Amino acid sequence: MIKLSKSGWNNVIIFVVMGFILLINVVNKNTYSPDAEQVDIHANQALAILGENQVVLTLSIENVVLVERIARTWRARPASIAGQALEQMMMSWQQSSGELMMQAPEIDRQFALNVTLDIAGQPQPLQLNVYATEQQLLVFNQNTQQWLALPIEMYGQLFPQEIFAN
Structure with a gap:
């Protein structure tokens, strides 16, 4: 296991949480974007x-x-x-x-x-x-x-x- 100080682990946790938020944001934009809604309307x-x-x-x-x-x-x-x-x-x-x-x-x-x-x-x-x-x-x-x-x-x-x- 990697040995980091307490503040080092805090930084790792902060960056992991920020990455997770960015990932959710990108998936949400692809799912609920107006372009996706237009495609659905024309498909159906x-x-x-x-x-x-x-x-x-x-x-x-x-x-x-x-x-x-x-x-x-x-x-x-x-x-x-x-x-x-x-x-x-x-x-x-x-x-x-x-x-x-x-x-x-x-x-x-x-x-x-x-x-x-x-x-x-x-x-x-x-x-x-x-x-x-x-x-x-x-x-x-x-x-x-x-x-x-x-x-x-x-x-x-x-x-x-x-x-x-x-």
């Missing part, structure tokens, strides 16, 4: 309708239904949906993701539901066109010019029947 080609940390202030459907954030709750006008159903609808908008489509699908654009979302901190509202086909729900983001394909079952979660009741 799954994309969320809204960003993870985006806060929806208002949601307008066809300029007929308006959902507003009031503190931590939601209010719809006309008040055809409220309470837990409205909370579930807005949570679906916040958490939904779909498969990124490389080519625009062949659909009749006159059957779109126009959805406008005001996002906190964004100067322009998010403009979406939603199309329901027999197999899937298609969402066109006008801001990014991207198409997303979601399962058709998401239609009932994003647009509950109560929302259009008079």
